[in-house]
Amino acid sequence: MRRIALLLLPLLLSACVEDSATYYVTADSNEHTLTLQREQPYFWSDDVAVRLVAARLPDCQRRFDLDTMTADDVEVELFASGDRVWTLRAGKQMWQVDTQTCQLLPAPKGDPGQPLGTFKTDGERLVFEPATGGLSSGPVAVEVEATGLPVFRMPSGAS
Numbered sequence: 001m002r003r004i005a006l007l008l009l010p011l012l013l014s015a016c017v018e019d020s021a022t023y024y025v026t027a028d029s030n031e032h033t034l035t036l037q038r039e040q041p042y043f044w045s046d047d048v049a050v051r052l053v054a055a056r057l058p059d060c061q062r063r064f065d066l067d068t069m070t071a072d073d074v075e076v077e078l079f080a081s082g083d084r085v086w087t088l089r090a091g092k093q094m095w096q097v098d099t100q101t102c103q104l105l106p107a108p109k110g111d112p113g114q115p116l117g118t119f120k121t122d123g124e125r126l127v128f129e130p131a132t133g134g135l136s137s138g139p140v141a142v143e144v145e146a147t148g149l150p151v152f153r154m155p156s157g158a159s
Contacts, residue, residue, distance in 0.1 A: 016041070017038055018040065019038060019125055021036055021119050033053075033055045034052065035052070036052055036119040037052075038071070046070055048068070048074065049065065050065075050090075051064060052066055056084065062103075064095070064104050066090075067093060071121075073121070075090060075120040075121070076090045076118065076120070078118065079113035079116060081108065083100070085097070086098075095107060115131040116131055117129050117130040117131045
């Protein structure tokens with residue numbers, strides 16, 4: 001019986017989700033990034049904890065707990081809202097983060113800013129999909145699969 005339980009354990013743990021996708025503010029550097037993480041701590045739960053890691057190294061690196069969402073329905077839009085100010089929107093909920101002061105700001109009222117792209121699930125992984133016609137900085141997105149290996153994606157039309 002114990003042997004069967006040990007053989008089934010990897011199958012139970014394989015259902016857990018733990019991945020992230022990153023927006024690079026500066027395309028040629030990883031010192032200024034916004035990374036959305038999702039984590040499903042228990043295989044029996046359909047929900048994931050969604051967090052944002054805002055980094056502007058070496059002055060700022062902080063993780064903010066955003067919300068709990070259904071694992072397959074994570075979709076968070078990203079907007080540039082000023083000098084080092086970023087707005088994230090999931091449905092009707094909005095968050096604003098400042099990478100100059102490394103703080104979560106009060107949710108904005110009105111226009112969230114220039115659309116940069118969307119963090120969303122693509123199959124079973126989280127990806128960042130750049131907006132068409134958005135800002136030219138930060139054209140490279142990277143996903144980190146559950147294996148821990150980065151997967152780089154260029155938006156369509158980028159060289």
